[in-house]
């Protein structure tokens with residue numbers, strides 16, 4: 330019997346993941362959510378407990394810290410990556426479990442994407458980048474070659490990062506920022522050129 334597929338997090342982001350799954354013929358059976366008021370989402374049932382039986386899971390929570398907490402809570406489950414049929418990904422790219430790749434994404438040669446990442450609509454990640462676990466690359470963000478993004482960092486919508494840059498862990502890069510220098514851990518950076526406005 331075919332394994333069931335569950336999305337943890339009945340959210341707008343979850344709806345987009347349902348569409349990603351559908352583009353590659355994967356049927357999502359249900360959402361799971363701690364909010365007992367949620368009964369249906371995007372036409373699918375919302376369960377309030379994690380099914381005991383076997384199944385394949387994706388955590389459909391946009392917030393990186395929250396996604397990591399859930400991943401630690403249900404770490405014994407089997408996670409799958411979901412990649413939209415209209416993403417263009419080099420055969421030399423490695424994408425780890427729990428990660429979702431939306432429509433229009435391009436990922437070039439020898440890039441490695443960690444676990445439970447979100448590579449959002451139309452993001453462009455060039456050659457030999459290293460994207461660690463729980464990172465979110467927002468829609469229309471562009472990373473040039475050899476960029477490293479450490480755990481839990483959020484690259485905002487439309488941000489650009491020049492080649493060879495290292496961005497630390499649990500940073501937020503603001504919408505539209507242009508990153509031309511390395512960014513230390515826990516920084517919030519905005520503007521062109523990017524400047525640190527605070528630490529988390």
Ligand SMILES: CC(=O)SCCNC(=O)CCNC(=O)[C@H](O)C(C)(C)COP(=O)(O)OP(=O)(O)OC[C@H]1O[C@@H](n2cnc3c(N)ncnc32)[C@H](O)[C@@H]1OP(=O)(O)O
Nearest residue numbers: 449467468484485486501502503504505506518519520526
């Ligand atoms: C499918 C999806 O929805 S994916 C989601 C995509 N979402 C994003 O990319 C959101 C990215 N988030 C941002 O850009 C946010 O503005 C953040 C995280 C950078 C800052 O948010 P906050 O911490 O709430 O900061 P706040 O709004 O108080 O702004 C602080 C200062 O930075 C400025 N600022 C905030 N964001 C930006 C930005 N993106 N570019 C330039 N300046 C900015 C503000 O104008 C303000 O300046 P001031 O002090 O001179 O008034």
